[in-house]
Amino acid sequence: MNEVILTMEGIDKSFPGVHALDHVSLEVAKGEVHALMGENGAGKSTLMKVLTGIYSRDAGSIVYDGRKVCFSSPREAQAAGIVIVHQELNMMGHLTVAQNIFIGREHTRGFLIDDAQMNDAARQLFRQLNIDIDPKEKMGRLTVGKQQMCEIAKAISHEAKVIIFDEPSAALTDTEIEQLFRIIRVLRNKQYGIVYISHRMDEIKQITDRVTVMRDGKTVGTLITAQSSKDDIVRMMVGRVIFEKPKTVSHVPADAPVVLKVANLNAGRMVRDVSFELRKGEILGFSGLMGAGRTETARAVFGADIKESGEVFINGKKVQIHSPQDAVREGIGYLSEDRKRYGVVLKKNIVENSTLACLRRYVKRGDLIDSTAERKDTTAYVAALKTKTPGIEQLVMNLSGGNQQKVVVAKWLISNSNILIFDEPTRGIDVGAKQEIYELMNLLVKEGKSIIMISSEMPEILRMSDRIIVMCEGRITAEFDVAEATQEKIMNAATRDIAV
Amino acid sequence: MTRATGKSIIKAIGTQRLVIIGVLIVLFAFFSIASESFRRYTTLITMSSYMYYIMLMSIGVTFPLLTGGVDLSIGTGVICYSIVGSFIIRQMGMPIGVAMLVTIGMGVAIGFFNGVIVAKLELPPFITTLCSMMIVRGLGSILTGGMSGVWPMAGQDGSWFRDLFKVTIDGTIYPVGMVLIIILVTVMSIVLNHTRVGRYILAIGSNKEALKLSGVNAARWHIMAYVFSGFFAGLAAIAYAGTFSNITPGTGAGLELDAIGGAIIGGTAMTGGSGSIIGTFLGVCLISLLKTGLPYIGLQANWQQIITGAIIITAVTIDMARNRKQRAG
Numbered sequence A: 001m002n003e004v005i006l007t008m009e010g011i012d013k014s015f016p017g018v019h020a021l022d023h024v025s026l027e028v029a030k031g032e033v034h035a036l037m038g039e040n041g042a043g044k045s046t047l048m049k050v051l052t053g054i055y056s057r058d059a060g061s062i063v064y065d066g067r068k069v070c071f072s073s074p075r076e077a078q079a080a081g082i083v084i085v086h087q088e089l090n091m092m093g094h095l096t097v098a099q100n101i102f103i104g105r106e107h108t109r110g111f112l113i114d115d116a117q118m119n120d121a122a123r124q125l126f127r128q129l130n131i132d133i134d135p136k137e138k139m140g141r142l143t144v145g146k147q148q149m150c151e152i153a154k155a156i157s158h159e160a161k162v163i164i165f166d167e168p169s170a171a172l173t174d175t176e177i178e179q180l181f182r183i184i185r186v187l188r189n190k191q192y193g194i195v196y197i198s199h200r201m202d203e204i205k206q207i208t209d210r211v212t213v214m215r216d217g218k219t220v221g222t223l224i225t226a227q228s229s230k231d232d233i234v235r236m237m238v239g240r241v242i243f244e245k246p247k248t249v250s251h252v253p254a255d256a257p258v259v260l261k262v263a264n265l266n267a268g269r270m271v272r273d274v275s276f277e278l279r280k281g282e283i284l285g286f287s288g289l290m291g292a293g294r295t296e297t298a299r300a301v302f303g304a305d306i307k308e309s310g311e312v313f314i315n316g317k318k319v320q321i322h323s324p325q326d327a328v329r330e331g332i333g334y335l336s337e338d339r340k341r342y343g344v345v346l347k348k349n350i351v352e353n354s355t356l357a358c359l360r361r362y363v364k365r366g367d368l369i370d371s372t373a374e375r376k377d378t379t380a381y382v383a384a385l386k387t388k389t390p391g392i393e394q395l396v397m398n399l400s401g402g403n404q405q406k407v408v409v410a411k412w413l414i415s416n417s418n419i420l421i422f423d424e425p426t427r428g429i430d431v432g433a434k435q436e437i438y439e440l441m442n443l444l445v446k447e448g449k450s451i452i453m454i455s456s457e458m459p460e461i462l463r464m465s466d467r468i469i470v471m472c473e474g475r476i477t478a479e480f481d482v483a484e485a486t487q488e489k490i491m492n493a494a495t496r497d498i499a500v
Numbered sequence B: 001m002t003r004a005t006g007k008s009i010i011k012a013i014g015t016q017r018l019v020i021i022g023v024l025i026v027l028f029a030f031f032s033i034a035s036e037s038f039r040r041y042t043t044l045i046t047m048s049s050y051m052y053y054i055m056l057m058s059i060g061v062t063f064p065l066l067t068g069g070v071d072l073s074i075g076t077g078v079i080c081y082s083i084v085g086s087f088i089i090r091q092m093g094m095p096i097g098v099a100m101l102v103t104i105g106m107g108v109a110i111g112f113f114n115g116v117i118v119a120k121l122e123l124p125p126f127i128t129t130l131c132s133m134m135i136v137r138g139l140g141s142i143l144t145g146g147m148s149g150v151w152p153m154a155g156q157d158g159s160w161f162r163d164l165f166k167v168t169i170d171g172t173i174y175p176v177g178m179v180l181i182i183i184l185v186t187v188m189s190i191v192l193n194h195t196r197v198g199r200y201i202l203a204i205g206s207n208k209e210a211l212k213l214s215g216v217n218a219a220r221w222h223i224m225a226y227v228f229s230g231f232f233a234g235l236a237a238i239a240y241a242g243t244f245s246n247i248t249p250g251t252g253a254g255l256e257l258d259a260i261g262g263a264i265i266g267g268t269a270m271t272g273g274s275g276s277i278i279g280t281f282l283g284v285c286l287i288s289l290l291k292t293g294l295p296y297i298g299l300q301a302n303w304q305q306i307i308t309g310a311i312i313i314t315a316v317t318i319d320m321a322r323n324r325k326q327r328a329g
Helices: A044-051 A074-080 A097-101 A115-129 A144-157 A174-189 A201-207 A230-238 A294-302 A324-329 A339-343 A350-354 A356-362 A371-384 A401-414 A431-446 A458-464 A487-494 B002-013 B015-034 B041-066 B074-090 B096-119 B125-144 B159-164 B177-194 B196-213 B218-243 B255-265 B277-297 B301-328
Strands: A004-015 A018-029 A032-037 A059-064 A082-085 A162-166 A193-197 A210-215 A218-224 A258-267 A271-279 A283-288 A309-314 A317-319 A332-335 A419-423 A450-454 A467-472 A475-481 B167-169 B172-174
Touching: A004 A044, A018 A032, A018 A044, A018 A059, A018 A193, A032 A044, A032 A174, A032 A201, A044 A162, A044 A193, A074 A082, A082 A144, A097 A115, A097 A144, A115 A144, A144 A162, A144 A174, A174 A193, A174 A201, A193 A201, A201 A230, A210 A230, A218 A230, A230 A431, A258 A294, A258 A450, A271 A294, A271 A450, A271 A475, A283 A294, A283 A431, A283 A458, A283 A487, A294 A324, A294 A332, A294 A419, A294 A450, A324 A332, A332 A401, A339 A401, A350 A356, A350 A371, A350 A401, A356 A371, A356 A401, A371 A401, A401 A431, A431 A450, A431 A458, A450 A458, A458 A487, A467 A487, A475 A487, B015 B277, B015 B301, B041 B074, B041 B177, B041 B196, B041 B218, B041 B255, B041 B277, B074 B096, B074 B125, B074 B218, B074 B255, B096 B125, B096 B159, B096 B218, B159 B218, B177 B196, B177 B218, B177 B277, B196 B218, B255 B277, B255 B301, B277 B301
Parallel strands: A018 A218, A032 A193, A032 A210, A082 A162, A162 A193, A283 A450, A283 A467, A332 A419, A419 A450
Antiparallel strands: A004 A018, A004 A059, A210 A218, A258 A271, A258 A309, A309 A317, A467 A475, B167 B172
16 A cells, blocks of 8 residues: 555544544545545544644544644645545635635735736646636636536645545536546546545445545444445445335336426526426436536426426416416425525524425414414424424524425425425435435325426436436437436436537 | 627626716716706816715725625714814814824724624624714714814815815816826726735635635735725715815715715625726716716706616616526526
């Protein structure tokens, strides 16, 4: 093995009431991609924050590049060569790419900033990584994937020796992930030490050399990736085995009625002539690359965006949906991919969130809200959906991603939605909770609900869908029954236009 | 070729700013046609002397706005600093140069105070500056014992400061203050776009957390935005003293809204991150033109308020629609 660049040993950290890190150890070698895995709340982020000086440690030692270190701020860690590429990208959208990369280290001539030189320097960085981005472009106008590449370029420009990727693929499309991996391999060859935090098992197998698994603030162990199986790792993470088996046949009876029919829908550049049918008890998967128009289609159907043309039928009856209110009245519920922004009201409790979409039903006597009824229904759904919370008064911001998602589901069930649109239902949700969301979706369709599931994760699409629609550049390019669908076929349809 | 050059010129000026220039020309033509008395050189002088202090305040307040904040304290601040300045001259017998320095110094001090509270204690800028607006309103009266402010009149000792804004040669008044304004607009444009303080102020409005994580002492630069605002309020106080002979303590509330309005019309986003000093300049020109021109067609000050309000709503709506389109395209 290569020379070790970073050793963290016996790291201990407590917050009031929580023992966040309990003698955690981690070792990273030069030219190694080291995965750090664990469920949400296992302590991965805390560990990285201790490393980069955002938190101070209670005990333990960090040896970096041959000497003991103790950083008191991210700035110090950065200066020493430890850089995080954050999960939530830290970019300033109004500034240009080059301005972002060199923020805090501007090249100056006297009082004036030398933007031309910074643009050149950025161009040079991109050349090193073999990526094509215009340094003069405003950061906010790049795709998430490209923004991330800029973050990586920034890390390299800091003369980093250790680069930490915090769930880098969470918002990327498959092609972007491939490009990310290409860059990570370049970095590995250049002898950087790389920490790779991710929930995605297939990525871990693909890109990492070793895996350290954390659970409940403790290190469970370190494995050599090539010598361990998926189940080995997952078992260490959750203490139980999860089998990710794809659905092989559709569970929808052949005579199930069509509950939603969309005909020749057009809405902007991203939704062109889209037609499909959803049947009772069906999970209809929408696959495609990021930007294929799936979310836009869902939003247009739901009335959140303006439709240019097209018809929507519910239970065979033509309906006019001009706004989300109309959609809710027709029994459609939409679970946004960006849960924190569009799904839940973070600073309100579970009750308030659950009854948000149909508060009218709980209003009586003038305009007073009947909180007893509200609480009764919420309690019932918290129990039915197995939402893990100390109580229904808990603020939603304090729940984990999986449990937040359940609150959103409860919201739509309470408002009697029969058609649920799940947009990236498990984004940012850890493995154990993912399983529960899947079970929940299966339960919902068994009870006669119908689900449209938009997902960028191929295993998820293959595992959950009865039927799969593939979109590419705003158009439907293929439709498969799950029995005939394969990853290759879907990928082909998703990239049809791009590949040529 | 010509088309490409044309396009790049349009791009450089910015669509919103072009629209304002268009509106300015149309309005000016309209007032000139509608009213004979508007078509006089003296109208320009009236307009410019009103414009100076609003312009200075507006340039200053652009910086807190760019951070996503606001500075409400500049309105009453202008009056307070100006009264204190006059107190220094009248009661303490100091030379006018000292009075000017103190006036500006007070603006800087209050700006620094606002900045520290917003950036270090992380109070919302609206609340912070609303409170300091009240504080400076009281402070002016207390420091000077409730006296009105009077700066040296023409012919008196120290009246040279009035020459900074208008010079009378052979009975003709020249608004030399415009030269000062144009210099300041140029300098502050460079500060905003080509120096670190400007860059970081834009970055704070864009994503302060990201700036901090980049290892920049964001609080320090955040404070600077409010110091700029206070500094320009101090300059505005001098311009105000040059325009009005008598400064009543406790007034000034509302002036800040004209200044903020000018910046917003000029395309500064209240959410921070984008805007320009030239935009602010044009925005204030528009407000001043309305304020001066409307009485000539028989509409009084109240109408000017209503029209300014409507223009701000229109400007922001256009700006938001364009941003949305940009994002979609």
